[in-house]
Amino acid sequence: MIRLEPRKEVSKHLLYMTPVFAVILTIMFGLVLFAVLGENPLAAIATIFFEPLTDTFTLSEIIVKATPLILIAVGLSFGFRAGVWNIGAEGQFTIGALTGGAMGLALYNVEGVWVLPLMCLAGAIGGIGWASIPAFLRTRFNANEILVTLMLTYVAVLLLSVLVHGPLKDPEGFNFPESRMFHEAATMPNLIAETRAHVGFLVALAAAVIAWLILARHVFGFQVKVMGQAPKAAVFGGFIESRIVWISLIISGGLAGLAGVFEAAGPVGQLVPALPVGYGFTAIIVAFLGRLNPVGIVLAGFVMALTYIGGEAAQIKMSLPSAVTGVFQGMFLFSLLGIDVLAKFHVRLKPSMQLGPAE
Amino acid sequence: MNHTPLLEMSGITKNFPGVIANDNVNLSIMPGQIHALFGENGAGKSTLVKIIYGILRPDQGTMRFSGIPYSPSRPFEARAQGVGMVFQHFSLFEALSVAENIALGMNKGVVGADLDYQITEVSNAYGLALDPKRYVGSLSVGDRPRVEIIRCLLQNPRLLIMDEPTSVLTPQEVRSLFKTLRQLSAEGCSILYISHKLEEIRILCSRATVLRGGEVVGVCDPSKETAKSLAEMMIGLTLTLTERKEAKFGDECFVVKSLSVQNQDPFGVDLKDISLTVRAGEILGIAGVAGNGQAELMDALSGERTITSGSMFIGSEPIDQLGPTGRRRLGMCMVPEERLGHGAAPEMSLWENAMLSARTRKGMEKNGFLDIEMARDFAREVADAFNVKTAGINNSANSLSGGNLQKYIVGREILQNPSVLIALQPTWGVDAAAASAIHRSLQELANAGTAVLVISQDLDELMVISNKFAVLSEGCLSEITPTGTLSIEEIGLLMGGTRSDVSVEDGK
Numbered sequence: 001m002i003r004l005e006p007r008k009e010v011s012k013h014l015l016y017m018t019p020v021f022a023v024i025l026t027i028m029f030g031l032v033l034f035a036v037l038g039e040n041p042l043a044a045i046a047t048i049f050f051e052p053l054t055d056t057f058t059l060s061e062i063i064v065k066a067t068p069l070i071l072i073a074v075g076l077s078f079g080f081r082a083g084v085w086n087i088g089a090e091g092q093f094t095i096g097a098l099t100g101g102a103m104g105l106a107l108y109n110v111e112g113v114w115v116l117p118l119m120c121l122a123g124a125i126g127g128i129g130w131a132s133i134p135a136f137l138r139t140r141f142n143a144n145e146i147l148v149t150l151m152l153t154y155v156a157v158l159l160l161s162v163l164v165h166g167p168l169k170d171p172e173g174f175n176f177p178e179s180r181m182f183h184e185a186a187t188m189p190n191l192i193a194e195t196r197a198h199v200g201f202l203v204a205l206a207a208a209v210i211a212w213l214i215l216a217r218h219v220f221g222f223q224v225k226v227m228g229q230a231p232k233a234a235v236f237g238g239f240i241e242s243r244i245v246w247i248s249l250i251i252s253g254g255l256a257g258l259a260g261v262f263e264a265a266g267p268v269g270q271l272v273p274a275l276p277v278g279y280g281f282t283a284i285i286v287a288f289l290g291r292l293n294p295v296g297i298v299l300a301g302f303v304m305a306l307t308y309i310g311g312e313a314a315q316i317k318m319s320l321p322s323a324v325t326g327v328f329q330g331m332f333l334f335s336l337l338g339i340d341v342l343a344k345f346h347v348r349l350k351p352s353m354q355l356g357p358a359e
Numbered sequence: 360m361n362h363t364p365l366l367e368m369s370g371i372t373k374n375f376p377g378v379i380a381n382d383n384v385n386l387s388i389m390p391g392q393i394h395a396l397f398g399e400n401g402a403g404k405s406t407l408v409k410i411i412y413g414i415l416r417p418d419q420g421t422m423r424f425s426g427i428p429y430s431p432s433r434p435f436e437a438r439a440q441g442v443g444m445v446f447q448h449f450s451l452f453e454a455l456s457v458a459e460n461i462a463l464g465m466n467k468g469v470v471g472a473d474l475d476y477q478i479t480e481v482s483n484a485y486g487l488a489l490d491p492k493r494y495v496g497s498l499s500v501g502d503r504p505r506v507e508i509i510r511c512l513l514q515n516p517r518l519l520i521m522d523e524p525t526s527v528l529t530p531q532e533v534r535s536l537f538k539t540l541r542q543l544s545a546e547g548c549s550i551l552y553i554s555h556k557l558e559e560i561r562i563l564c565s566r567a568t569v570l571r572g573g574e575v576v577g578v579c580d581p582s583k584e585t586a587k588s589l590a591e592m593m594i595g596l597t598l599t600l601t602e603r604k605e606a607k608f609g610d611e612c613f614v615v616k617s618l619s620v621q622n623q624d625p626f627g628v629d630l631k632d633i634s635l636t637v638r639a640g641e642i643l644g645i646a647g648v649a650g651n652g653q654a655e656l657m658d659a660l661s662g663e664r665t666i667t668s669g670s671m672f673i674g675s676e677p678i679d680q681l682g683p684t685g686r687r688r689l690g691m692c693m694v695p696e697e698r699l700g701h702g703a704a705p706e707m708s709l710w711e712n713a714m715l716s717a718r719t720r721k722g723m724e725k726n727g728f729l730d731i732e733m734a735r736d737f738a739r740e741v742a743d744a745f746n747v748k749t750a751g752i753n754n755s756a757n758s759l760s761g762g763n764l765q766k767y768i769v770g771r772e773i774l775q776n777p778s779v780l781i782a783l784q785p786t787w788g789v790d791a792a793a794a795s796a797i798h799r800s801l802q803e804l805a806n807a808g809t810a811v812l813v814i815s816q817d818l819d820e821l822m823v824i825s826n827k828f829a830v831l832s833e834g835c836l837s838e839i840t841p842t843g844t845l846s847i848e849e850i851g852l853l854m855g856g857t858r859s860d861v862s863v864e865d866g867k
Contacts, residue, residue, distance in 0.1 A: 217729055218728055222711070230705060233715060236693070238687070
């Protein structure tokens with residue numbers, strides 16, 4: 001029987017290094033995988049991990065993907081530190097896109113610099129509203145937020161689909177299930193000309209900086225940390241659990257909603273049923289890969305974005321299946337969790353133990 | 360009687376990373392002997408018994424059991440040889456019955472279909488009344504060690520190891536336990552009795568091995584020693600007991616009127632109509648066996664639990680509606696029972712733990728932002744003033760030994776200059792030197808005019824430090840009397856409350 005024994009001293013530096021090891025391990029798994037698939041493994045890894053970094057367009061596409069990932073993961077980091085498991089950022093993202101996008105459509109062809117901020121506000125409020133449902137159910141009825149947030153994701157995706165097939169459908173769109181394209185005032189300004197990278201990226205970076213400040217210096221950052229590590233100590237410290245649940249779900253819902261509007265009013269440019277492509281789920285990996293630390297999350301966001309772009313490149317150049325992106329993201333999380341376990345525990349091989357009291 | 364020791368350990372050494380837990384320990388227990396193993400926390404007692412019981416293996420040294428080489432690699436082998444162990448922290452499942460719990464910890468083949476019958480028989484033979492069908496969750500804390508003892512007795516042990524069995528028992532329960540142990544000893548079963556309660560060792564044991572810093576520092580006949588000389592052997596320095604000052608008390612600082620709490624937890628205790636007053640400069644001690652509402656009372660007083668009815672005041676300010684932070688602002692500080700996980704977040708640094716309870720009163724929080732330098736300074740101040748042994752304030756709380764962390768927590772609360780201090784079990788599981796340091800600082804705090812309320816199971820502690828005294832039993836508080844006006848006998852009866860299954864007769 002394999003037994004895990006906790007290490008007495010867990011090196012802090014080692015814990016910061018584990019994401020790097022996870023990246024290396026993932027690349028090594030990738031080499032094996034491609035060799036088994038009969039591709040040239042080095043060429044495949046180069047296509048996925050290195051070539052996207054050599055071209056301005058692919059770099060801008062990395063920013064496009066990293067923006068929602070960073071924004072959502074920064075929001076999730078609060079709850080994850082406190083032990084509030086919002087698994088449904090994808091749903092909050094979708095509702096944010098929906099409410100923000102609907103605001104943009106309601107103001108169709110209305111000019112004014114305030115149109116886009118209003119859409120962002122609507123999107124954030126939509127995300128907060130969606131996240132408030134699990135917050136209420138958890139604090140009032142002790143319902144498990146993991147299940148509630150996850151299930152509400154499917155509701156949100158279907159809700160988007162219904163509305164895009166119905167009231168939000170483009171009147172001149174030949175009955176295709178998609179909204180109008182947002183007009184100029186309702187579209188995210190570009191960050192780099194001729195690319196899809198938009199100013200939302202700056203908002204994501206600003207969110208990371210503010211989150212860092214709150215986590216490192218503000219009493220709320222302290223609260224989520226204590227609540228996550230020692231709930232009774234948090235109560236002793238005068239912190240109220242329900243308040244922490246509410247605030248962390250509001251933060252993660254709000255930022256996910258904002259990411260949703262950015263996506264709709266940015267690279268996509270309209271509301272379509274296929275708008276949610278899994279950023280909300282991938283952001284969970286990003287949050288952990290970044291050690292729930294905003295600086296780490298920014299880095300991890302880029303790494304994850306790279307797997308998206310690299311995966312696309314692999315599809316186009318090497319005609320590999322699109323699943324390659326998901327496989328790599330899964331391997332990332334798996335390697336990270338595995339290395340974490342090894343960093344925190346010794347593995348001992350022992351014969352199976354006789355059941356007895358308090359070993 | 361033969362003269363081969365039942366268990367003979369020679370040259371036992373066990374190293375853990377950075378610490379030598381046992382250093383060349385020799386120990387020999389004769390058949391039928393009640394042998395005490397005592398020493399401060401961290402002296403290496405637990406490591407040594409874990410080696411005997413096969414949980415740990417020594418790095419060096421040999422053991423012989425009845426003259427035959429003995430080196431169990433797991434508890435199963437130790438049990439097969441006739442070694443039984445009753446753990447300090449009971450390893451019982453509350454939701455299972457007595458018989459099920461007993462069956463779980465026994466070797467295969469020993470458990471028969473007639474387990475219930477065997478349990479009843481053994482419990483009658485040794486005066487340990489216990490119904491095999493009862494759920495452990497419904498047993499009083501005082502009855503629970505019986506389950507462990509019977510589990511051991513069913514396996515006909517030749518050596519019974521008891522790790523601080525009396526820490527949760529009333530004086531009467533202790534006496535009935537001792538009666539059982541003497542009966543076992545008379546039947547030839549050896550007992551290794553681990554304790555830091557010196558009086559018990561003097562009364563019960565005929566031989567004692569004293570451990571300090573992992574080494575044997577003395578072997579003696581405890582009945583020929585005084586508690587003071589034993590304590591000095593254990594601590595290695597001459598004890599100075601703190602003098603109780605006859606003080607005049609000031610204003611009423613902390614008042615509780617008719618406090619009642621209904622517990623949501625099916626195994627919890629309701630508090631019924633508790634009233635008390637603590638004046639400035641006074642130490643009120645509340646005794647009682649664990650599980651009689653101490654935790655509930657502590658949480659209600661500190662604001663961590665909502666109360667059903669009644670009212671509480673700090674000075675003249677009502678505090679019923681306030682949480683812990685609001686109460687701190689009005690001058691209350693608290694020392695909870697659990698060091699790790701309640702009084703301190705285990706994985707957080709000492710300075711972060713300073714912010715946990717001191718940020719309000721020490722002004723570390725400004726507009727919601729925390730002044731980290733201030734927290735670090737305060738953590739250093741606490742560590743210096745209370746002689747906390749640590750490599751630095753960046754170390755995590757769980758890197759400190761129990762006594763040091765407790766000194767840190769108590770110091771953190773005291774240095775906030777509270778007008779009211781509430782402490783639950785302030786010296787639980789702490790070595791004698793740290794305990795006396797904590798006692799002294801509580802008394803100094805009271806002398807400086809703070810109202811101090813100490814809830815504790817340790818009667819000796821309360822007798823030493825408190826001016827007034829009451830007993831909490833089954834959620835009810837007895838009359839508050841000046842300390843010293845009740846005899847230990849009367850206190851014991853109050854602690855036993857209305858429980859009728861305690862045998863009071865006999866004893867020494």
